Structures are given as structure tokens and as C-alpha cells.
Amino acid sequence: MEDKKRPDWVPKNAGKEFTTSVMKGVEKKVENVCSNENNMKKIKRRTLTIDDYVQGVLNKDRTIIARAITLIESNSVKHLKIAQEVLKQLLPYTGNSIRVGITGVPGAGKSTFIEALGCQLMDQGHKLAVLAIDPSSSVTKGSILGDKTRMENLSRNNNCFIRPSPSSGTLGGVTRKTRETILICEAAGYDIILVETVGVGQNEITVRSMVDFFLLLKIAGAGDELQGIKKGVIELADAILINKADGDNIHRAQVAKEEFSRALHYLKSPTRGWHPEVHTASAINGDGVANVWTRILTFCEKVKENGVFEARRQDQMLEWVHAMIKEHLETLFYHNPEILHKLPSIEKAVAKGEMPPTTAALKLLDLFENRNQPK
Numbered sequence: 001m002e003d004k005k006r007p008d009w010v011p012k013n014a015g016k017e018f019t020t021s022v023m024k025g026v027e028k029k030v031e032n033v034c035s036n037e038n039n040m041k042k043i044k045r046r047t048l049t050i051d052d053y054v055q056g057v058l059n060k061d062r063t064i065i066a067r068a069i070t071l072i073e074s075n076s077v078k079h080l081k082i083a084q085e086v087l088k089q090l091l092p093y094t095g096n097s098i099r100v101g102i103t104g105v106p107g108a109g110k111s112t113f114i115e116a117l118g119c120q121l122m123d124q125g126h127k128l129a130v131l132a133i134d135p136s137s138s139v140t141k142g143s144i145l146g147d148k149t150r151m152e153n154l155s156r157n158n159n160c161f162i163r164p165s166p167s168s169g170t171l172g173g174v175t176r177k178t179r180e181t182i183l184i185c186e187a188a189g190y191d192i193i194l195v196e197t198v199g200v201g202q203n204e205i206t207v208r209s210m211v212d213f214f215l216l217l218k219i220a221g222a223g224d225e226l227q228g229i230k231k232g233v234i235e236l237a238d239a240i241l242i243n244k245a246d247g248d249n250i251h252r253a254q255v256a257k258e259e260f261s262r263a264l265h266y267l268k269s270p271t272r273g274w275h276p277e278v279h280t281a282s283a284i285n286g287d288g289v290a291n292v293w294t295r296i297l298t299f300c301e302k303v304k305e306n307g308v309f310e311a312r313r314q315d316q317m318l319e320w321v322h323a324m325i326k327e328h329l330e331t332l333f334y335h336n337p338e339i340l341h342k343l344p345s346i347e348k349a350v351a352k353g354e355m356p357p358t359t360a361a362l363k364l365l366d367l368f369e370n371r372n373q374p375k
């Protein structure tokens with residue numbers, strides 16, 4: 001083999017068994033591909049107008065739906081403005097879905113359950129959007145690939161749209177981005193929205209605030225039945241599902257179901273007019289999965305009847321407004337140059353016991369307010 005055809009990283013004394021070589025380039029000028037301006041434009045991704053986004057989403061164009069979500073996820077102020085106009089125009093077409101949050105510790109089987117339930121919903125002719133929050137959490141070390149394989153059939157189905165939602169970023173972070181993504185999916189005709197979130201504290205509260213029904217997945221026999229019966233997440237759940245009720249685990253799952261059912265009696269329900277329930281299922285073999293969906297439908301019927309469904313959605317919108325105001329003010333505060341300058345020394349004084357915390361807070365707020373007064 002001629003040496004000049006070999007890439008420069010091939011060892012100098014490599015013998016013929018080292019077969020890697022570089023194909024000789026074609027010298028002829030390639031015409032009709034990138035050389036003329038029109039083709040260049042075709043190849044470059046076309047910038048979409050607000051109307052392109054709106055019409056594309058309403059026409060259920062998957063590429064444009066994906067691009068609209070990317071627009072929402074952007075942290076640029078320019079994109080934020082366009083995204084808000086797109087959303088405003090889509091708003092009349094939103095709201096017609098059942099929004100379900102699914103939480104549980106890593107490995108509880110959330111994605112497997114979504115695959116099992118999703119396939120049944122597809123068979124019934126539904127359109128399903130799955131939004132996975134925090135798929136790359138530090139706990140799970142990024143399970144996007146895992147999710148793809150666990151939701152294999154769903155990810156191939158044209159009536160299902162799977163999208164990992166970023167868990168961080170500015171301008172509203174997870175709250176804004178996931179909520180707005182829900183609205184885009186609804187406008188595109190997805191009638192069931194499942195939001196998967198890893199059970200790590202704040203995420204669950206955030207997801208509870210954007211869904212109609214909140215499902216907590218637990219595993220029996222993991223030794224956490226009783227520890228799990230602390231308040232917190234359980235208080236947010238409209239149902240607890242003991243997953244992996246298969247094989248040797250069936251009996252343990254039944255025991256766990258009874259323990260959780262007893263514990264739930266002492267807790268306040270998150271939804272007026274509904275008493276949280278405990279079920280068992282096996283996401284792997286599908287047992288009990290259809291039953292969970294039936295119960296979710298019963299829940300929806302009840303809360304629509306007693307007005308809680310509508311009231312919760314209205315509250316959630318208002319909560320969203322206030323959460324965004326708080327977040328924005330906090331960002332302004334902590335990015336204020338005066339605050340950035342003074343904060344370390346004031347913190348030090350508080351830590352040393354030289355300044356009371358209230359004095360410190362008032363001092364900083366004073367600084368901030370004076371800085372933000374109109375001149």
C-alpha cells in the first residue's frame with residue numbers, strides 16, 4: 001500500500017496488515033450541490049416565521065412540532081419573544097388533553113410502564129406525548145438511551161411523540177419549558193400527555209403543579225415500603241402503583257399495596273373529591289396496566305363533575321404566572337452588580353454572628369431597591 005494514501009496517524013513502521021487508507025479525493029468541482037445559491041438555501045435549515053410555527057403545529061407536522069419545542073427551550077431572549085407569540089396564537093387550541101405526571105425513584109419502571117400503557121393507548125387510537133424531565137439527572141447519569149430502548153415500540157409509532165425536557169436553564173427552567181411544551185403538544189392534537197420525572201424532591205412538586213393526575217410508582221420488596229410512608233411525595237399522589245408485581249414479587253407487591261392503602265387513610269388527599277388509591281401492576285408483562293388507565297379515566301370523570309378539574313387548571317395557570325415572577329425577580333436580584341459585590345461580606349458577617357440575618361436581608365434588599373429605582 002502506498003504510504004501517501006495512509007492517514008498521518010498510522011504508525012510509521014506499520015506493515016501491510018494495517019489496512020487503513022485514505023481514498024484519493026475527487027478533484028472535479030461538484031456542481032449542482034452546494035455551488036449555487038439556491039441549493040445552499042435549501043440545505044441550510046430554513047428560518048421559520050411565527051405563522052410557519054403556528055400552522056405547522058396545527059397541521060401536526062412532527063418536524064415543526066419538534067422545532068417549536070426547541071424554540072421554547074432556547075434561552076435566547078429573541079427566541080423567547082417569538083415563542084411567546086407562537087404560544088399566544090396556539091392557546092385557543094390547547095387544554096384538550098389528560099395530563100398525567102408519573103414519578104418514582106430511578107429504576108422503578110416508569111419508562112417501561114409508559115411503554116406498556118402507551119401501546120394500549122395507541123391501540124385505542126389516542127395520540128400520546130411523553131415528556132421526560134431530567135433524563136440526564138446526576139442520579140441516573142443520563143438515561144436518554146435507556147428510555148429509547150425501554151420505549152422502543154412507542155418511539156416508532158407515529159401517533160406518539162417522545163421528548164426529553166431539559167431540567168435546567170434560565171428564563172423559567174423546567175417549569176416554563178415543560179408547561180409550554182405541553183401546550184404545543186395539545187395544539188398539535190395529542191390528547192394524552194405523560195410527564196415522566198425522576199423522583200428527586202423539587203421535580204415532583206413542579207410536575208404536580210402542571211398535571212391533572214399524579215401517579216407514584218413504587219417497587220415492592222425494595223425495603224422502602226415503610227420508609228416510603230412518610231409524607232412528602234405520597235401526599236402529592238392521586239394513585240400509587242406498586243410496579244414489578246410479577247414472578248416472586250407478586251406476594252410482596254400485595255403486602256405493600258395493603259400497607260400503603262392503610263397509610264393513605266391518614267393522609268390528606270391532594271385532590272378534593274378523590275381518595276388516592278393503591279394498585280399493583282407489572283409493566284413488563286402488562287398485568288394491571290389497563291386498570292390504572294381505567295382508574296385515571298374515572299378520576300377525570302369525577303373531578304370534571306365536581307369542578308375540581310377546571311379549578312385546578314386555572315390555579316395552575318395563576319401559580320405559573322407567580323412562579324415566573326418570583327424566579328425572574330430572584331435572577332435580577334442575584335445578578336445585580338451591587339448585590340454581587342456586597343453579598344460575600346454580608347454573608348460572612350452573618351456567619352460570624354456579627355450581623356443578624358434579618359438585618360442582612362433588609363440591607364441587601366435596600367441596596368437592590370435603590371439600584372432599581374427609576375432615576
Ligand SMILES: Nc1nc2c(ncn2[C@@H]2O[C@H](COP(=O)(O)OP(=O)(O)OP(=O)(O)O)[C@@H](O)[C@H]2O)c(=O)[nH]1
Binds near residue numbers: 112113284
Ligand atoms: N420484573 C420487572 N421488571 C421491570 C418492570 N418494570 C420495569 N422493570 C425493569 O426495571 C428496570 C428499570 O426500568 P425503567 O423503566 O427504565 O425505570 P425508570 O423508572 O424509567 O428509570 P429512570 O428513567 O432511570 O428513572 C429495567 O431493567 C426494566 O426492565 C416490571 O414490571 N417487572
Ligand SMILES: [Mg+2]
Binds near residue numbers: 110111143147196
Ligand atoms: Mg425512565
